Amino acid sequence: MSQLQTQSIEPTIVPRDRHVISRSRISDHALKVLYRLKTAGYGAYLVGGGVRDLSLNRDPKDFDVATDATPEQVKALFRNCRLIGRRFRLAHVHFGPEIIEVATFRALTPSDGEQNNDRVMEDGMILRDNVYGDIEEDALRRDFTVNALYYNIADFSIVDYAGGMADLEARQLRLIGEPEVRYREDPVRMLRAVRFAAKLDFVIDPATADPIPRMADLLADIPPARLFDEVLKLFMGGQGAQTIDALRHYGLFRYLFPATDSALDDDPSGARLAFVKQALANTDARINDGRPVTPAFLFAALLWPAIMAQLPGEQLAPGIDPELLEQAVTEALERQLRRVAIPKRFSLPMREIWSLQPRLDTRSQSKARRLFGHPRFRAAYDFLLLRAEAGLADPALAQWWTEFQASSDDAPPPAPPRRRRRNRSR
Known part of the structure; x- marks a missing residue:
């Protein structure tokens, strides 16, 4: 995971008749974004928590889209689009109070400390990453396998590069790649592991959980404003009582x-x-x-x-x-x-x-x-x-x-x- 892949990974394709996701449960605005991208000749996928939650028969909180179109190309398709972010450049398509977030496929992060205007790393931590890649690279650079599932609007299949469907079945939360490298890239992933495990009632894979106590001190380098947002997600998701036990167990609460x-x-x-x-x-x-x-x-x-x-x-x-x-x-x-x-x-x-x-x-x-x-x-x-x-x-x-x-x-x-x-x- 920490190095660019030299061999392509063959994804698992789950056809429409073998999964439970239906367009009737996807936001009309998300469908509009997906279909317009597809009509314009771009790849268009529902990705992340939306696919995960729909696969678990849960109602997603929001719907995110991944595409091979650049943020500027997305903006050209939607007059109601705003480009945001410096660390990660994103397109937000506004439909009244609902915002559909559209992200361009990101490339894998190399381990040789590559730095340019679009990607900046320091001590293994990603400070900025706007280097674009393909869907395979985008999947393998995501944090957890269950968040690396792509619903393809072209044929209504689910594309799985990381074994996320099997982990959903096993109710297991597992990091993609080497856990220590992934936590060093972004220490907030340790908090996300605890939050998703509590939210989904999943077990954290031992290889994913073991490094957390000895790497918890990396949170000291995270800006206080970002940690405020993470604390709200941890304790205002409806599972706060279980969450604090896990945070203290892994040495994160301190x-x-x-x-x-x-x-x-x-x-x-x-x-x-x-x-x-x-x-x-x-x-x-x-x-x-x-x-x-x-x-x-x-x-x-x-x-x-x-x-x-x-x-x-x-x-x-x-x-x-x-x-x-x-x-x-x-x-x-x-x-x-x-x-x-x-x-x-x-x-x-x-x-x-x-x-x-x-x-x-x-x-x-x-x-x-x-x-x-x-x-x-x-x-x-x-x-x-x-x-x-x-x-x-x-x-x-x-x-x-x-x-x-x-x-x-x-x-x-x-x-x-x-x-x-x-x-x-x-």
């Missing part, structure tokens, strides 16, 4: 949430881990029920053990000095942002959820009424329930707030205090 990982290791009672896993389980339930979730609440839960570890006595004591809590929050966030970027649109609500926790430690009706009108009250209350479930807060306090809300459902929140007008002398 490179995403270092302070949290230390706080979980230093907690003999296991209450902090129970809190995080319950938060993830609740998030999973909401996602799988089609209800909205916010990354702010998710990140607030993932970082809470790191904040607790900074507090006196490593707990949120009643009547705690707000400055101590603010200092712990600031230290935890600063350390976290060096690994995973968190946009302010999420970090600011997170701070509000945390700052409301000591204020919820009250059974005063008047104070409760004032808090009831806070825009982050509901999220902070849900956070308190999770803390109580995990043994990190008084269950009786959580019950008091539940009963208070039940008795106050019809009561409007308190009006804001009126500002006094000051008499002005002429």
Whole structure:
């Protein structure tokens, strides 16, 4: 895999009557892109997760297309096309809210450190790759065998160069090529292995899994903004509770949430881990029920053990000095942002959820009424329930707030205090 192939590989062709993919389950817009490319004389294939999920009788989240047309040639065919990306040049064909991503076949990555304006590598890591090849090379440079399946719109067959159909049948996740080389090319592939295994309920092939713990430190070289996107994919796909176990098992979690990982290791009672896993389980339930979730609440839960570890006595004591809590929050966030970027649109609500926790430690009706009108009250209350479930807060306090809300459902929140007008002398 790490060197250009000198001999062609004969692909397995699965004809239409031997697979389950039907055009009726493919997006109309994806079909439009495929057929227009085909009519213009180009190869046109549905590829990647769309083929994988359809083969497993799942509904794909999106549909990607691979072709031998260059991005500029794709753009010439579609007025609604935009070219994006420097690291990987792609064509995005826009149909209202749906975007069909069209990628030109990429060439294999050589091991001799070849570098030019279109391909840049450093210490084995791909920094830019816009060298185009054929479908065989494109298939063999993809990450996992089950993501290297091509649905050919010309005859409705599946083209398989890497044994992906057999791995789908075996429910196995296997890297294409030498795992250590592939992880060095892009360390995020280690996170993708964990994510796909959890999403598909697959077993990671031993040869694919074995190098991960000793290569996990390569994640330290990944930009924090990219890791933010990967964290959202890991924990907002509906399998977050299983995912965190796998991340910790392979030693990956410490490179995403270092302070949290230390706080979980230093907690003999296991209450902090129970809190995080319950938060993830609740998030999973909401996602799988089609209800909205916010990354702010998710990140607030993932970082809470790191904040607790900074507090006196490593707990949120009643009547705690707000400055101590603010200092712990600031230290935890600063350390976290060096690994995973968190946009302010999420970090600011997170701070509000945390700052409301000591204020919820009250059974005063008047104070409760004032808090009831806070825009982050509901999220902070849900956070308190999770803390109580995990043994990190008084269950009786959580019950008091539940009963208070039940008795106050019809009561409007308190009006804001009126500002006094000051008499002005002429």
